[in-house]
Amino acid sequence: MSALNMALKSLGRRKLRTALTVSGIVVGIAMTLVFLSLVAGMDIQAAQMVRAIGGADITVVNATRMTRQQFQQGIINTLDESLVTIIEGVNGVYDTSLQLSLRMFVNSTGVPINGIDPSTYSVVTGGLNVINGSSLSEGSEKEVVLGKIFADSLNATIGGNVIVSSAQQDGESYEIIGIYETGIALQDRGCYITLDEVQNMSNKENLITAILVKCVDPNEVPTIRETIASLLPDARIVSPSAAIQQVSNLLNTVRMFLFSIGLIALMAGGFGVINTMITSISERTREIGTLKAIGAKDQQILKIFMSEALLLGLIGGGVGVSIGIIFSILFPMFSGGLSGLTIPGIGGRLPGGGSGFPGGVSISPAILPSNILLCFSLGIVVGVLAGFYPAWRAARMRPVEALRHV
Amino acid sequence: MSETIVQTNKLVKKYRRGKIEIYALNGVDFEALRGEIVGVVGPSGSGKTTLLNMIGGLDKPTGGTVVVDGRDLTKLDAGELADFRLKKIGFIFQFYNLLPIYTALENVEVPLSFAKVPKEEREERAFELLRLVGLETRVDHKPDELSGGEQQRVAIARALANRPSIILADEPTGDLDSESAISLMKLIRKLKEQHNQTFINVTHDPLVVQECTKVYTIRDGRIQLNEKT
Numbered sequence: 001m002s003a004l005n006m007a008l009k010s011l012g013r014r015k016l017r018t019a020l021t022v023s024g025i026v027v028g029i030a031m032t033l034v035f036l037s038l039v040a041g042m043d044i045q046a047a048q049m050v051r052a053i054g055g056a057d058i059t060v061v062n063a064t065r066m067t068r069q070q071f072q073q074g075i076i077n078t079l080d081e082s083l084v085t086i087i088e089g090v091n092g093v094y095d096t097s098l099q100l101s102l103r104m105f106v107n108s109t110g111v112p113i114n115g116i117d118p119s120t121y122s123v124v125t126g127g128l129n130v131i132n133g134s135s136l137s138e139g140s141e142k143e144v145v146l147g148k149i150f151a152d153s154l155n156a157t158i159g160g161n162v163i164v165s166s167a168q169q170d171g172e173s174y175e176i177i178g179i180y181e182t183g184i185a186l187q188d189r190g191c192y193i194t195l196d197e198v199q200n201m202s203n204k205e206n207l208i209t210a211i212l213v214k215c216v217d218p219n220e221v222p223t224i225r226e227t228i229a230s231l232l233p234d235a236r237i238v239s240p241s242a243a244i245q246q247v248s249n250l251l252n253t254v255r256m257f258l259f260s261i262g263l264i265a266l267m268a269g270g271f272g273v274i275n276t277m278i279t280s281i282s283e284r285t286r287e288i289g290t291l292k293a294i295g296a297k298d299q300q301i302l303k304i305f306m307s308e309a310l311l312l313g314l315i316g317g318g319v320g321v322s323i324g325i326i327f328s329i330l331f332p333m334f335s336g337g338l339s340g341l342t343i344p345g346i347g348g349r350l351p352g353g354g355s356g357f358p359g360g361v362s363i364s365p366a367i368l369p370s371n372i373l374l375c376f377s378l379g380i381v382v383g384v385l386a387g388f389y390p391a392w393r394a395a396r397m398r399p400v401e402a403l404r405h406v
Numbered sequence: 407m408s409e410t411i412v413q414t415n416k417l418v419k420k421y422r423r424g425k426i427e428i429y430a431l432n433g434v435d436f437e438a439l440r441g442e443i444v445g446v447v448g449p450s451g452s453g454k455t456t457l458l459n460m461i462g463g464l465d466k467p468t469g470g471t472v473v474v475d476g477r478d479l480t481k482l483d484a485g486e487l488a489d490f491r492l493k494k495i496g497f498i499f500q501f502y503n504l505l506p507i508y509t510a511l512e513n514v515e516v517p518l519s520f521a522k523v524p525k526e527e528r529e530e531r532a533f534e535l536l537r538l539v540g541l542e543t544r545v546d547h548k549p550d551e552l553s554g555g556e557q558q559r560v561a562i563a564r565a566l567a568n569r570p571s572i573i574l575a576d577e578p579t580g581d582l583d584s585e586s587a588i589s590l591m592k593l594i595r596k597l598k599e600q601h602n603q604t605f606i607n608v609t610h611d612p613l614v615v616q617e618c619t620k621v622y623t624i625r626d627g628r629i630q631l632n633e634k635t
Binding site: 002009010012013286287289290291292293294295296297298300399400403 | 459462464465484485488489491492493495496497499503505506507508516517519520521564565568
């Protein structure tokens with residue numbers, strides 16, 4: 001016969017109304033959780049993308065944008081290696097690394113192959129995220145590091161061999177020394193060998209697709225970027241920090257947008273609770289009068305009605321979170337048939353990696369425990385806040401007037 | 407002569423309706439002794455219920471004093487009045503005012519739980535009270551499964567829960583058939599004899615008046631003690 005017990009019975013007695021009120025909170029909570037999960041999913045994708053872009057502070061690539069047709073014909077926009085001396089002359093540049101990325105064949109399958117200089121590559125970018133075996137080194141020859149997805153598709157094992165060939169050259173056997181993973185499918189479908197080997201096989205002596213630049217001071221990246229841009233007006237210069245900034249600005253906008261819709265839905269739920277509680281109190285005016293007549297104090301009445309509001313919030317929060325989780329899990333199924341949600345502007349060309357596959361990045365929502373907790377608490381807060389005014393009104397009712405109420 | 411348990415002195419209750427002042431009570435002197443069954447009769451709107459509410463600490467007078475069981479109610483604040491009602495007063499209403507979601511037993515437990523009586527003791531006492539009013543076989547029934555007479559018995563058991571010294575009844579038989587009314591008044595007389603409790607009944611019902619040891623008549627806010635016939 002505690003206040004909570006009384007509240008439980010009172011909600012149970014009005015099952016339909018309780019269900020309708022709770023559903024107001026449920027919709028709000030579920031929507032908020034789905035939206036938060038979407039944003040979290042985007043955050044994770046963005047973080048992976050940044051990792052894929054690599055540790056290079058600045059990446060210089062050819063500015064000419066390829067058409068899809070050109071890309072399919074295997075035409076690659078290159079830069080001359082000699083440009084690197086201009087960049088190395090810029091004040092504040094710590095080191096540079098050259099990369100040639102193009103489409104070649106591994107065991108007769110067309111894949112993006114990246115040629116790098118192992119020693120400078122690791123200085124400039126921090127190296128490949130090798131999850132198995134080892135990475136390329138200074139003296140690597142006829143050695144290849146495969147992306148995880150590609151390696152899986154080949155059933156490749158460390159120490160095994162693959163045949164690497166190009167349109168211009170016959171195949172040669174390469175030993176698999178490592179497998180890397182970036183988390184970005186596009187990247188993990190490729191592989192890495194040394195720059196010299198790629199240049200030889202593709203007859204692109206002294207040509208590259210990207211110059212990766214490491215700066216002494218990360219804070220100077222924007223200035224150095226400007227300097228390089230003025231020295232190489234025909235090149236496209238990308239710095240991940242700018243890309244990250246762009247992505248994070250975009251994500252913040254999306255986050256705010258989704259979060260406000262969720263909040264508006266929650267507020268609607270909150271007004272539902274207020275409405276139900278006020279109706280319920282005017283229906284029970286005589287009951288409240290009776291309780292006061294038999295000796296209930298104001299705070300005891302307040303406790304009973306606040307318990308009801310708390311219960312509505314708890315149920316609404318719990319059910320809302322569960323439905324939110326279910327929808328978050330189901331979300332990729334709804335969007336999977338399409339190309340998924342895409343973040344415009346960053347899907348297209350990933351510098352550094354060098355594969356320039358056009359297209360979008362699909363988002364799957366990430367359900368974070370912190371978001372579940374947040375949404376559940378929001379449900380309780382909405383219930384309690386919305387219940388406070390009606391409960392206070394009930395507690396303050398004058399017993400004589402409440403008893404006279406028919 | 408037993409002791410005075412309720413005494414009002416020049417009790418005034420004024421209402422304002424628009425610009426007009428209405429005297430619901432206008433200088434009422436009322437007295438009840440311990441163990442008495444007192445009747446208060448009078449036409450509708452004469453101020454009977456207002457007097458009952460003043461004695462029960464549900465409403466505050468505009469003037470005069472109400473002393474119940476040695477305490478001047480005009481000097482108590484809202485919290486103290488709630489406590490006073492809980493421990494000293496039992497209310498019985500014309501339409502029973504039971505809580506519809508609760509069983510008979512739970513309804514009797516409500517005032518006990520407000521008084522923070524522990525659960526086991528509460529259930530035991532509630533059951534005991536229901537047996538006292540002859541409803542020991544109906545403890546698990548909800549109000550809508552009980553007849554009017556049975557509901558009023560539950561209400562009496564609830565009123566007695568915290569062993570009050572005074573029971574205030576507003577038209578206790580007003581919604582009952584005469585058979586139920588007669589057995590209800592028998593019960594009240596039995597309780598009075600067993601526990602020496604004081605009953606104050608506001609009523610129209612001659613059956614109730616018949617059981618009273620003394621009867622007051624209120625008319626236009628003024629009170630008069632009837633000679634018992």
